[in-house]
Amino acid sequence: MLIQILKSKLHRLRITETNLNYIGSISIDEDLMDASNLIEGEKVQVVNNNNGERLETYVIKGKRGSGMVCLNGAAARKGQPGDIIIVISYALMDFEEAKQFKPTVVFF
Template sequence: MHIQLLKSKIHRVKITQAELHYVGSITIDEDLMDAAGLIENEKVQIVNINNGERLETYVIKGERGSGQVCLNGPAARKAQVGDIVIIISYCSMEVSEAKTYQPVVVFPDEYNRL
């Protein structure tokens, strides 16, 4: 049997941009993606600390070192620039493996840098 558990999260990162008229997704600085073990097109959950909104979308690579975190498409309605969010990824694994698995947690600074 497989269970779902936390794979990684980027804890308390700031939204830098919201682009309503875009195909969809969240654009994340590639440095943050690498640190959290996220890959392009991976499904993530976004939890907005400021307003309590939760949504699921997929990741697009942002410019490395830019600090960019941009909600695109309809998701842009769920946050304002400056809102603090948590970006969460999950994985599926056997219970025996899950008991010893340690998720990756990234704590960026106020400029979304490592």
């Protein structure tokens, strides 16, 4: 049996910009991606603490060291710069493997 569990989380991250006229996704500073064990193209859930919006999208690499967290395309309508968000990814694992797995969580 496979179950879905928390894999990675960027907790209380701030949106730095939005770009409505870009192909959808969320751009995240590559350093933040590395710290949270996220890869480009990975599906994530984005939860906006300021307005309660939730969305699913995928990660695009942002400029390393920039601190960039940018909602792109339609996602840009779900938040604004300064909003606090949580970026979450999940993984499918065998039940026994999942019991031993430790997610990567980065707090801001």
